[in-house]
Amino acid sequence: MTTASSLSPAPNRAAAPEMVLIFRLSGEAFAISVSWVHEILDPIPMTTVPNAAAYVPALVNVRGAIVPLIDIRHRLRMPPVTPGPASRLVVLELPVAGVPTRLAIMTDAVEEVTETNLEALELVPDLGARWPEHYIRGVVRIGDDLAILLETENLFCPDAERPALA
Amino acid sequence: MDEINPAVSAFVQEAREILEGLEALLLDLESDSDAEQIDAVFRTLHTVKGSGAMFGFGTLSRFTHHFEDAFDRVREGRLSVDGRLIDLSLKARDHMIALLDCGGDGPGATALEATPGAVALLAALAEITGAASVAPKGAAPQATPEPAPSRTAGRRWTIRFRPEPDALRNGMRPDLLIAELGGLGSVEVGADIGALPALADLDPTLSHLGWTVTLDTDQPRSAIEAVFIFADDAELEITGEVTEPAPENPVRPVVGQAQPAAGEASRKKPEKTGESVRVPAGKLDEIMDQLGELVIAQARLSQMASHEPELESVVEEVERLVTGLRDATLSIRMLPIEVVFGKFRRVVRDLSAELGKEVTLITEGGETEIDKTVIDRLSEPLVHMIRNSMDHGIESAGVRLAAGKPARGTVRQEGGEVLIAIEDDGAGLDAEAIRAKAIERGLLTSEAQPGESELYQLIFAPGFSTAKELSSVSGRGVGMDAVRTTVDALRGAVEVASRAGLGTRVTLRLPVTLAIIDGLLVRLGDAVFVIPLASVEECVELDAAERQRESGRTMLCIREHLVPFLDLDVVFGRDPSTETRRRVVIVKADGQRLGLVVDDILGQHQTVIKTLSQYHRDVEGFAGATILGDGSVALIIDVATLTRRALAERAERKPAA
Numbered sequence: 001m002t003t004a005s006s007l008s009p010a011p012n013r014a015a016a017p018e019m020v021l022i023f024r025l026s027g028e029a030f031a032i033s034v035s036w037v038h039e040i041l042d043p044i045p046m047t048t049v050p051n052a053a054a055y056v057p058a059l060v061n062v063r064g065a066i067v068p069l070i071d072i073r074h075r076l077r078m079p080p081v082t083p084g085p086a087s088r089l090v091v092l093e094l095p096v097a098g099v100p101t102r103l104a105i106m107t108d109a110v111e112e113v114t115e116t117n118l119e120a121l122e123l124v125p126d127l128g129a130r131w132p133e134h135y136i137r138g139v140v141r142i143g144d145d146l147a148i149l150l151e152t153e154n155l156f157c158p159d160a161e162r163p164a165l166a
Numbered sequence: 167m168d169e170i171n172p173a174v175s176a177f178v179q180e181a182r183e184i185l186e187g188l189e190a191l192l193l194d195l196e197s198d199s200d201a202e203q204i205d206a207v208f209r210t211l212h213t214v215k216g217s218g219a220m221f222g223f224g225t226l227s228r229f230t231h232h233f234e235d236a237f238d239r240v241r242e243g244r245l246s247v248d249g250r251l252i253d254l255s256l257k258a259r260d261h262m263i264a265l266l267d268c269g270g271d272g273p274g275a276t277a278l279e280a281t282p283g284a285v286a287l288l289a290a291l292a293e294i295t296g297a298a299s300v301a302p303k304g305a306a307p308q309a310t311p312e313p314a315p316s317r318t319a320g321r322r323w324t325i326r327f328r329p330e331p332d333a334l335r336n337g338m339r340p341d342l343l344i345a346e347l348g349g350l351g352s353v354e355v356g357a358d359i360g361a362l363p364a365l366a367d368l369d370p371t372l373s374h375l376g377w378t379v380t381l382d383t384d385q386p387r388s389a390i391e392a393v394f395i396f397a398d399d400a401e402l403e404i405t406g407e408v409t410e411p412a413p414e415n416p417v418r419p420v421v422g423q424a425q426p427a428a429g430e431a432s433r434k435k436p437e438k439t440g441e442s443v444r445v446p447a448g449k450l451d452e453i454m455d456q457l458g459e460l461v462i463a464q465a466r467l468s469q470m471a472s473h474e475p476e477l478e479s480v481v482e483e484v485e486r487l488v489t490g491l492r493d494a495t496l497s498i499r500m501l502p503i504e505v506v507f508g509k510f511r512r513v514v515r516d517l518s519a520e521l522g523k524e525v526t527l528i529t530e531g532g533e534t535e536i537d538k539t540v541i542d543r544l545s546e547p548l549v550h551m552i553r554n555s556m557d558h559g560i561e562s563a564g565v566r567l568a569a570g571k572p573a574r575g576t577v578r579q580e581g582g583e584v585l586i587a588i589e590d591d592g593a594g595l596d597a598e599a600i601r602a603k604a605i606e607r608g609l610l611t612s613e614a615q616p617g618e619s620e621l622y623q624l625i626f627a628p629g630f631s632t633a634k635e636l637s638s639v640s641g642r643g644v645g646m647d648a649v650r651t652t653v654d655a656l657r658g659a660v661e662v663a664s665r666a667g668l669g670t671r672v673t674l675r676l677p678v679t680l681a682i683i684d685g686l687l688v689r690l691g692d693a694v695f696v697i698p699l700a701s702v703e704e705c706v707e708l709d710a711a712e713r714q715r716e717s718g719r720t721m722l723c724i725r726e727h728l729v730p731f732l733d734l735d736v737v738f739g740r741d742p743s744t745e746t747r748r749r750v751v752i753v754k755a756d757g758q759r760l761g762l763v764v765d766d767i768l769g770q771h772q773t774v775i776k777t778l779s780q781y782h783r784d785v786e787g788f789a790g791a792t793i794l795g796d797g798s799v800a801l802i803i804d805v806a807t808l809t810r811r812a813l814a815e816r817a818e819r820k821p822a823a
Contacts, residue, residue, distance in 0.1 A: 047791075047799040048693065049782055050738030056781040059791055059799045064459035066791045066799050068781045101779060158780050 017115045020140070022147055023090060023107040026078055029147040030107075031116065031140060036094040036152060038102060040110055043083050060104050062091050069104045075155060076131045084108065096156050103156060116140045121149065173336035173399070177221040178266060179444070180395070181214055185263055192255050193511050199247040207255075208237045213392045214262065216346050220339050225275040226265040229284075232291045233258045239295055254290050256512070261287055321383065321406055323390060328358070328376035329400040335371055338397055344379060346393045351383025376401075447539065450499060454774055457492050462797040464488050496774070499539075503586070504532030506545040510552055517556050524563060525556055540656055540676060544586075547649040551588045551672055554646065559592030559670050589671040595664035597621055622662035626650040649674075683775055685792070685802065687768035688751060690734055691743065696773055696792060696802045697762070701753045705767055708748040722750065722761055731761030732812050737787065755805040762803075771795075775802060786811040 020031040039062075046058040046069055058069040069089075073080060086109040093102045121138040129136070129148075137149040188210050195203050211234040218227035233255070239245035261284060268274035278284060325347065329338055347353055358376040362368075381390065387406060394402050464484055471477035507529045514527040536544075560566075597618065604610040604624050626646045653660050658676040685696035686705075706724065721730045731750055735743050743765050750761040773792035782788070789804035 045798055047801065049785060049788070049801060050740065051787065052782055052785050059782075059801075061462075061793050061797055061799050064455035064457070064462070064793065066776045066778075066793065068779045070781070097780065099780065103779070103781075 018118050019113055020116050020147070020149070021090070021113050022111040022142060023088070024109040024111060025073060025076070025107060026081070027108075029111065029142065029145055031142075031147040031149045032090075032092070032152065034113055036092045038091040038093040041089040041091060041104075043087050043089055043106070060089065062102070062104065065102060067091065067102050067104050069106065070156060072105050072150075072155060075135060081108065092152075092156075094152055094156070097158060101156070114142055116142065116147075116149075124148075173338065174221050174270070176398070177217055177223075178269070181218070181223075181266055182263070184210055184214060185259055185266070188259050189256065189512060190508055192252055192259065193515065195247055196249070196252045201241075204237065204240050204247070208234065208241055209389065209392055211237060213395055216342075216393065217395060220342050221337055222270040223265070223275075224271045225268075225279055226262060229258075229265060229279070229288070230262060232288060232295070233262070235295045236291055245294060251294065254287070254294065256515075257287055258291065323381045323383065323387070323404060323406045325379040325381060325390065325405075326376065326403040327379065327394070327397075327400060328402075329373040329397070331372045331374070333397075333399045334373045336399060338373075338399065340373070340375075340377065343393055343397060344377065347379055347381055347390070350385045350389055350393070351381055353382075354380040356380075445498075447499075450495070453495050457488075457495055458774065458793045460488055461492065461795065462793065465795045465797070497535075499537050500535040501538050501541055502533050503536050503541060503544075504529075506541055506548060507532050509545060510549065513549055513552060514556065517553065521556060522562065523556065523560050525560055527552070536676075543652055543656060544674075544676070547652045547674075548586070548588070550646070550649055555588060555590040555592065555670065559590040559594075561593050565593075586674040586676060587671055588673075589669060591669040594666040594668055594670055595622060595625070595662070596666070597664075600624055619662065622664060625662065626660065683773055683802070685771050685773045686751065687771050687794075687800070688734075688749075688762075688764040689766040689768055690738070690740060690764055693740075694768065694794060694798065694800045695734075695764075696771065696800050697751055697753065697805065698789070698802065699770065701755060701805045703752045703754050703759065706750050706752065706761075708750050708763055710746070724752065727759070729759045729761050731763055732808075733763045735763070737808065737812055753805045755809045758809070760805070760809055762805075762808075773800075773802065 019034040021034050021037050022029050022031055024030070041062070044060055044062075046060045048058050049056075052058075055071050055074045056068050057071055059066050060069050061067075071080075083106060088107050088110040089104050090107055090110065091102065091104045093100065095101065096103070118140070121140055123138050124131075124133065124136055131148075135151055135155045137151045140147050140149055188207065191203065191207050191210065195207065211230055215227050215230040215234055218224070218230060236245065236251070236255075240247060240251070245251070261278075264278055265275055268278055327340070327343070329340055344353070344355055356378045358378065359374075361376070362374045368374075383389075387404065390404055394400070464481075468481045468485060471481040510527055510529070514525055517523075518525045600621055601610065604621075604627075605612050607627075609624055609627055610616065626649065650660055653674055653676070656676055658674055661673045661675070662670070663673070664670040683696075684699040686699050686702050688695050688697060704724075706722070709722075712722065720732070721728050723729075729752060733742075735741070745765045748763055748765055749767050750763050751767065752759055752761050754760075771794070773794075775790040775792060777783075777790050778785070778788065787804060787808035789802045789807075791799055791801050794800050
């Protein structure tokens, strides 16, 4: 899989264009490699897990498999929103701490799958955003817009909350 | 020979299964040797020998030949079945497994063949077979072959055999198979060359031929099937007729007579344990997932059909089928616990000899079905416990006689629903020695006065042993620690009871399955939770007075017993319920009764447990999650950890107050 290498922060190697899925959170465009995307669903009922960590509050049933729902808004320190008509559940399948894991994230809207050149990846300047920087790989330009490429390795790491607070 | 060759790996796997079966056969033979059993051993050896040579395991085949010789003598009544023969046979079997592990002929097998153990084994086999032929022992009556049971008088079999085109590439040797058939009786072989292409199109690596063999033999059908046991990439049909040989030659061309079904049916293994299929556990989980989805789709269908009377009967039919399918799939995961008991017989036999103690193993309840994953993880700890019982528990014969016990000690094992007890009638645990050792190791203070059961729990501490000297069997204090770790991982518990001089009983309480439980569905607000029915004692209504109590009392009086209760709303951090008619589910955890207050009880539901992901694994109070009939996810409450969490929270709050 070419995506394994795209995980490492070595922008020079990624001369080949990378396909990314663009989705919106509070108006902002975020990008994630399509090779992790398993499917995109309309919102489905979710089951809250009492006493669970705030960034992983619930479970959903994705075709017979019980999948944890990761609240990436919480990780990115965005205020909670109620799902609207355009909201979509993005089911991802990717290695988390070395274990292949299926998980779901709620997005305000899913926009498109597009090609991006990782060579043009720019770092977020200091004070450029309130997001914890280790969840962000950088900024890519999609047409006239900016999209934030997420660092999935950290974003979905079960223990990532601690370095974020440190 | 290429190790990746699928035919070879199929042989290795099958041979391994056959040799596992051989161990059981040999142990059976020791207690009860009839002609049929001896024939079974002989057949097994013959199969391994024949197919071993075919798949490049010549060393194994040659060794097995000597082994087979010995049993040939037994079959002919020239050698009797005694402890020595069984000892030797078990060792020979182990050696065969070792040869199998070498992966065919090569330096490994040759080296193994030259080890002193192997040489001694061969010498012993030669001695048995040789000595017996010089001076035939007064044939033991049970070993006398009865001419009738396995041999049917002159039967004619027609065997149609057509290898698949690429069978030769996979290492099949039809010539050897036919030669082996020739060993069973007189044969007539006819080749079918109908499928042979023109010379220009001939690919010499493909098999184009089929054979029809007419065999006159007094051997049973299973002997013929055994010849083809590893030739599973071929069409095979065996038909038999009890006849005086018919004069005409029944060779017929097989062109256009594909008989895949017959091939399947006639290739059954000769073992009495039915045929089995190895399936990776992951595939079963996949099926369960799909089934879960099917159940949900079916529920939706029946909802829609409730307005369409015409559909009703079809929907009911689908529902019945889906339920059946689910039950069947679940049962695939279940195995009788007997499969582990089988291993213990060998352990007990070997240990008896090593320790010089006569021990009988009595097993009961072997038919109890337990989830395969539980069984797999259970076998090691159970062996540990049996070793412990035999080494520490059971006294030597002299001591036993002095104490008025029979010289033979017993170790019992019962697999009853979820209780597995290992019980011996030995010396019992030495409470004083455990106490002394615990104090020495700093596990106990010298003033502490723990109760008996608390004291016994100390034997599960890592590295704990009161044995004065190490033996090869036990005494290093590793075993019981491992037992406890495994049992904890399986969501079980261990209990120890012991009486000095009378024996020890260690009981493992285990969930029958890690995959499915009977659950009680309860509702809190609009959330649904599952409480395992096994831990539920009863359900009662929560008194209105109890709800409004502001004194802080949280206990109920149920039939003159005080039962504390927990409000699940509080435990789960939910807003307090406003419902008027609430209920209490009385559960039992860690031997204690406890009430769980819920909004309503919805009913009973058989649920498939799915483990929680790494994100939720550490959340206390849940054993897993499941999908309900309507497709929603419900969490399964783990009563034991929930109670512990509540106790810990209470303890935290105390100093602050």
